Amino acid sequence: MSFSATGSDALAPHWAVSAIDPADLKRADDLARERLAQRAVGQQIAFGFVHSEGDDPLLERVALAYEIAVIEGLEELSRPSGANDALRNQAVAAASKALDIRRLLPVPENTHDRLFFVLQFSALAYCGDRWSDLRRWYKENEKQSDAPSVASVSWDQRILYRLFDCWVRLFRKRSWDDLDQIREIIAGLREDQKHYERQSLQNDSQAADQVMALRLVALYHWAKGTEILALYMIQGQGTDPFSQIDKHFEAAISAATASGDAQHEVVLRWLHAAGRIMVTNSLWWALRSINSRTSKFVHSLTHRDHNAMFELLPPQRVALRERGLLDQGKTAVIIDLPTSGGKTLLAQFRILQALNQFDAEGGWVAYIVPTRALSAQITRRLRQDFEPLGVKVEQLTAAVEVDTFEDQLLSERDQPFHILVATPEKLSLVIRNKRVKRPLVLVVMDEAHNLETVGRGLRIELLLATIKSDCPEANFLLLMPYVEGTESVARWLAQDVDEGQAISLGTVPWKPNERIIGLYRAVPNDSKSADWFLAYETLTTTEKAMPLHGTHRIGGIRPIDVPKSRVVNSKKNKQMGLWLQTAAAGAIMSDRGTSIAVANRISSVWKMADEAAGNLPALDPVPTDIGLVQDFLRTEVSSEFQLVETLKHGVGVHHAGLSDEVRALMEWLAETGSLRMLCATTTIAQGINFPVSSVFLSETGFYDGSKKVEMEPREFWNLVGRAGRINQDSVGVVGLAEGSDRNARIEFVSRSTGALVSRLVTLLEELANQGSIANLSEVLWKDQWEDFRCYI
Template sequence: MPAPTRDELATKYLDQLPYPPYPVQEEALLAWFTSEQGVLVCAPTGTGKTLIAQAALFEALHSNTVAYYTTPLIALTEQKFQEMQASAERWGFSRDDIGLVTGNRKVNPTARILVVVAEILLNRLLHQDGFDFSHVSAVVMDEFHSFADPERGIVWELSLNMLPKHVRLLLLSATVGNAVEFLNWLDRMHGRKLEVVEGKERKIPLTYHWVAGDYLNDLLVQIAKGDDATRKTPALVFAFNRDECWSVAEQLKGLDLLNAGQRTVLNAEVDKLEWPQGIGPKLKQMLRRGVGVHHAGLLPKYRRVVEELFEKKLLSVALCTETLAAGINLPARSVVLTSLVKGPFGKEKLIDPSTAHQIFGRAGRPQYDTEGHVYVIPHEDDVRISKWKEKYDQIPETTKDPVMLKKKKELLKKKPTRNSQKKYWTEPDFDKLKTAPPAKLYSKGPLPWRLLAYLLKISPEVEKIRSVVKKRLLDQPRIEAGMKQLNRMLLILAARGFVKLEPEPPAEAPPAGITGSEPTAAPVAPRREEGLRIPGFSPPPPSAAAAAAAALNPPTDYQPILATPTERLDQLLVFRAVHPLYGAFLIEYLGTASREERIQAFESVLELPRPLLKFVRVPFELPPGPLATEKLDPELISRGLIVAKPPKVEGEPEEEEEFVPWDERPPVFAEKLRLLFDAIHPEITDVTTQAVWAAGEVLNFGGNFNTYITSRELAKQEGLIFRHLLRMILLTQEFEQLTPPGVEPAAWQAELKDIADRLTETCRSVDPMSTEETIKKAHAADVVEGEEHAKAIAAAELAKAVDLAKPAEPEEEDAFGAGVLD
């Protein structure tokens, strides 16, 4: 029997739909079944892009070819996998024809339809010797606006670059502002001519409300009134920091937000919850009132319950932070914004349109609602002014009544005012965000160090990597800046002994910290005077010193042709939760460190939100270990970076130590490590570290998580500490793969395994399900998808372990970017 034509498949697909397609869906489907190379579909949230995606998979099943469906998040991938299995059955195929590959989980990995996280597709494209793409007919890239993500957008860029030309593309994105420009770039740089289908209208229209005269509590009570058809709940209330989520939730506990039917069922569900510790009892009280809280400060087991209850329409309100808008899909009839500005006090700025549109788009559920509602309330100062003005205006200016005149004067004296230091938002700001054009697709973020190391492992030819940079969707000045940055990165790798450049960089005076002349392949070492040399190091060869000098001031005319890896380059492929160059630096120093020093070093590379840092400071009285006293302190003193404590004069009485303010304290161990790193590597400027003591303190508490949380008053942020411990487990397993100089590998591995095992036991006692999932993710980086194990590890590193290698969700005042918790 001949294979069906594409026209026949289009008719067959449309005929099996359970309902007529929405106009943008119909246009996109027709474009897909008639286009030669593929389609870019740009449409708002809620326009049913999944139905469009399924057409490509329907075609692949009927034509006996292979198709990939990629998403940026594991949770979304799992959701789409289940949807596609149900659709395959409906189309007359087997559920086993749909496979799932996310790194930590594989189901039917040889199926004809593979639902994967985006990094898995790139991994396979980088290992085409191990994966045959000749039978692949289509790749669907969902949430394609992730192309513009500063950290992971390079994954989508490289995938577009490496996909064989016979593979058709279906790119599904939120509305973007430069679709035509993007398609022109795709044609010019990658030889792909895609059609574009753009939709502006949502399937469920939005109604916008500026609530000028009501406080938040009054608004929520009002929209919760009525029956299921008329009430405007369930509602997601977005706040821009976790503390505000809790404070608002506390205010709502006593309000009438539930109907009788909800209350009975909800109480029965909450009765099943056994949450005796941490924030559990408080959250249970809130849930009984129909109020949920959902943010990174909650343990995953609490967030899961809030999601389940909200999806069952048992909660009227969920307080959440902005990252929920980009991650978990909680269907809501309304969204409420408590603010339109974010940032540290006195420096608040209006949120960007992209964030606003993501939040607005959460309103309206296609299966339940005919419209969605977006409410924005002004600052409470403005609400007070509004209420005051309403009273004041009730007394006519022309009144002659002495009583009324007196009352008007009294009101005038009590007129509320704004705080001159605060940034307020107004209805015109709201209008500006509503009508703001959608964000544009551009390449963002530099070439990651791990990716550069991996590409060099594949081929030392620098021109191949330059071609990647040249093809990025950037204007010419930024392309040129990217080329300079690539040169600088290669010079840094050469200076640190990870690659050998040909031709060699021009000889220049080496920077501070780089001296010596004897040739060696050993890593670069600091050397101020012979007595302060660090054991295990040797001075760099002249070419490395020249490369270090050139990295600080790259010569404009120097263009390396080859960057041949040394054995040391494999070190960079090991690290995913830490900057690879900083990880390699730590390996060289931690051999003589004590257990506490090693824990401090590891914790310092795992970013925590800044508001949390005051709770996890390193105790000033923590005794120094051998690495600090024998090596770090002498080296830093000799460099003039710290001041030596004057020797005690015999016979002098002991002086009582006065209280020293935190910001005037001497640097703690992790800060000393960073001081030395910056002195040795002044050309490396993209490392982030923080001196914290959380995992170490939990271990000092015998692994009792709840005792630690209670003693530090961290119940409302326990989810962040839990996540920090999970990331610490993964980090120790990375460092187990390398051994510092002067340490027996077995002893090093045993100590790190003991730390990981103790933390794992702690985490299991808190949230066993999430702990087991994380342990699986720890092994995801070791999934051998290609021929060579080292390459497979490197490819997994590109993903930064999807979620756990990224910083936790930040507060409004945090400087680093948000990371979506999956």
């Protein structure tokens, strides 16, 4: 099942949806967005939404209309491959719309109603391809998903309550143990059957006994189908799980229908569809029959203690099953996925395929990353994930030469590495000097959109050209966010014109979460002469933002303790101290998770950190992780180091002026969720996977030496894509300081990312426009041609 925008277009003429006035449908959409925003960030942002008593009935009516559209397509979703794609797409789109409303409505308090609401709501999420949103809902509504006590209830109720517990575990998937307990629950029911079944069939009425018998038959088949599904999700057992699941759910539905229990029948139909979709989404199904290394990797992912993984995100599933990511006939693959779309996991599958394919030849994989920070993070992840498989991962430093230790590592033959993580500059030294005698079989380049950057784009482009020329066995996998038209890059890198594959999913309807984007500015508070507050104007100029309207206050009056004169000149209506405003916004939003505050100068970063720390209460007690970092800084830097003090308040700092070790420790603290706030320069955009709730930028440009350079749209969206990432928050908040030119800021946010442009082609076009293309030798000495000189 693929996510599709066409299904949404088909909903409008549906009879149940068209029966509702278009104005009411729009009002329901607006209400759903407003309530989601209010629930997620209402404590930090004072929204001025106006609601009425008729809102809940309207939302119920609209949700029901969408659910009717889903029900019409449930049978299509319950088939291995639907014959009616239009009906299937309609069902997926309608389920997604219904979920947007249902997740904001109150859960029934009555036990029976609550159980059926949670089960149907969860199935709705799967039908709408929104299982990641469902897992967040379970985290936010733990009490509502608690299984009722089975003490002093009838046998059929006992089974129902136990099965509810099983399906909650199937939907939330906390861990392998969480799913494995389903087997124990079903086994316990088999034991209980010996004691309770006979009594449940003694009702002094043949008709009542017959109805109960049919009800129990439905429940027994439901239990068996549940057990089969759980076993497949944790172990991947069975070559055809669908036939067994279908067999038992169809029997359960028939029995429920015969018993006259319409509610039971309906929920079974929902769960049948959800169960089939769950199998289709599973790692086991998507990666069946690939190779032994991949099977072992899937086993380790499902069994690990922390963040066990059982299912693929929609774009991951499409890339693997529909777009040919693991097609061995494709020698160059370009993956364009939105931030938090799961690019690294896709790269891991391709890596294992390459290592398995060239195992006899001793093939190795190069994983290219743009920064030392990302290099350390990727190395940690690959080592953690691949260690159970015996895959050796090594990391090269970013130094401009290969030292003795690295030379020994590269030439090791007894226990050679399988994967080498390096920056483009370091890998270029390894390739040009032929340091590794074994064949390079795959090149993975993370954040590959850097191909077009001024500073390093040409260097990266020429590195890829060198690899293509000198390493004939090498295939290519380039990972990038928000890039259009990558087919030309794939064709260039492929060994044959038909062997390139561009998988572009950056513009699909699926989103990891909702995101509020807006401009913030300081506003004088007339009640006191020195008071002020932050106003946040939500923007609707881009489809990447939740379409909310209005201007709202962030935090309270004087959100940080500085006078109005430092942030706004009310007489001239001029914004001032943008870094102060950014520090204030970040400090306010840190209440709901780590926030990132970005400035364009290192000096401003330190000032933001000081100001934020001064306005946030000290951590009491100081978390162990932060205490260890403070001890390191006192020992290795100084007990008077500024960062030691800001960390007392949960405020970290990240910029290029810090040592590799200190930056790595800041990343570690952010990854563990120990930081309230991280003050950084724009270098933080390069692929760091922080669990971040919000991102605030004081400027849209950064300094390259003494020259101020405007941030590219792709850099901006890659940075703000960190806000509210998958498994973190349902809503991410992004803010940009309005400054002196509001219209320019709005235009900046509205810009599209566009296609990737070769840096070499750009330089040549500049020469052509100057009429100097014929005199290339006369300009090669200039700085921008340095990488080209080295190449030739």
